[in-house]
Amino acid sequence: MAQVGAVRGVLLLDSGGISALAGANPTARAVLVRARRDGRQVAIPSVVLAEIVTGRAADANINRVIKAVDEEIELTPERARQAGALRARAWDLRRASPKRDKDDRPPSAVDAVVMAEAVAAGAAVILTSDRGEMELFRDAAGLTPADVQIVSV
Numbered sequence: 001m002a003q004v005g006a007v008r009g010v011l012l013l014d015s016g017g018i019s020a021l022a023g024a025n026p027t028a029r030a031v032l033v034r035a036r037r038d039g040r041q042v043a044i045p046s047v048v049l050a051e052i053v054t055g056r057a058a059d060a061n062i063n064r065v066i067k068a069v070d071e072e073i074e075l076t077p078e079r080a081r082q083a084g085a086l087r088a089r090a091w092d093l094r095r096a097s098p099k100r101d102k103d104d105r106p107p108s109a110v111d112a113v114v115m116a117e118a119v120a121a122g123a124a125v126i127l128t129s130d131r132g133e134m135e136l137f138r139d140a141a142g143l144t145p146a147d148v149q150i151v152s153v
Helices: 015-022 026-037 047-052 057-068 077-096 109-121 131-140
Strands: 010-013 042-045 071-073 124-128 148-152
Touching (some): 015 047, 042 109, 077 131, 109 124, 109 131, 124 131
Parallel strands (some): 010 124
């Protein structure tokens, strides 16, 4: 089971983290319980909602997770610009990688916003199903696991 270290700050949920909590994933649940116990704020960048909410009845469990967070972080123009610059740096890193697949696409703009919020928080844990992309963004931001811990579900 994944453990959240002594990182202070916010627990950010991306669409994979929300889905995992909605599906009662034990790792996701443990991360949430630990965050609550440690007094960590639990937040969702609002742009993540566009990725996870379908407007169908099947959203019921997802909506329960969304309603239970402490904050939905609105995307400001400043943060959007920071995310865009971060996405460009991440794309440069990906293109320079010897592991790059010729069919690779630019990194997700939504994930860039999630990492930009983590950068703004100063210290964060991100609950995600896309560890590789979040690690790419963390590297592009010049951060370490001590700054932003990524927990995969």
